[in-house]
Amino acid sequence: MYRKGIFAATSFAVVAGLVTFFSGIPASKAADIDAKKLYMTHCKTCHGENGQPTELGVGLGASEFANAEWQAKTPDEQIIKQINNGTPEKMMPFKEKLTPDEIKALVSVIRGFGKK
Numbered sequence: 001m002y003r004k005g006i007f008a009a010t011s012f013a014v015v016a017g018l019v020t021f022f023s024g025i026p027a028s029k030a031a032d033i034d035a036k037k038l039y040m041t042h043c044k045t046c047h048g049e050n051g052q053p054t055e056l057g058v059g060l061g062a063s064e065f066a067n068a069e070w071q072a073k074t075p076d077e078q079i080i081k082q083i084n085n086g087t088p089e090k091m092m093p094f095k096e097k098l099t100p101d102e103i104k105a106l107v108s109v110i111r112g113f114g115k116k
């Protein structure tokens with residue numbers, strides 16, 4: 001009886017996990033998002049580890065996130081819009097790849113680069 005309960009609970013968790021995985025709904029809540037890791041995975045190639053664009057990023061015309069002037073003139077909405085839509089031939093859109101919560105979390109990472 002006891003074992004059967006454990007088995008049922010485990011199967012339920014596995015099924016729920018698979019459903020979540022295949023439906024593309026993130027299992028994690030905002031608090032579980034590792035924004036820094038997302039940045040390192042998806043953005044670092046062009047925007048650099050510290051918001052200082054890489055050679056590739058500079059070549060494409062990426063701004064320096066660590067720059068105080070850039071931070072001051074760029075509202076959160078613009079950052080979110082850019083991550084969602086990208087810029088043709090410069091930056092790929094992320095709206096299909098990342099959830100709105102993940103994108104919001106990335107805004108914090110980018111803001112963090114402005115704090116010295």
Ligand code: HEC
Nearest residue numbers: 042043045046060061062063079082083087090091094106
């Ligand atoms: C292939 C290189 C590349 C990757 C990867 C990339 N970007 Fe960009 N990004 C750019 C370029 C180039 C620009 C400048 C686009 C323009 O001038 O319109 C830009 C612009 C931006 C801007 C807007 C800057 C402004 O001045 O308004 C933000 C914010 C941004 N990227 C965030 C991100 C985030 C977050 C990621 C990862 C999820 C990411 N980028 C991944 C190349 C990249």
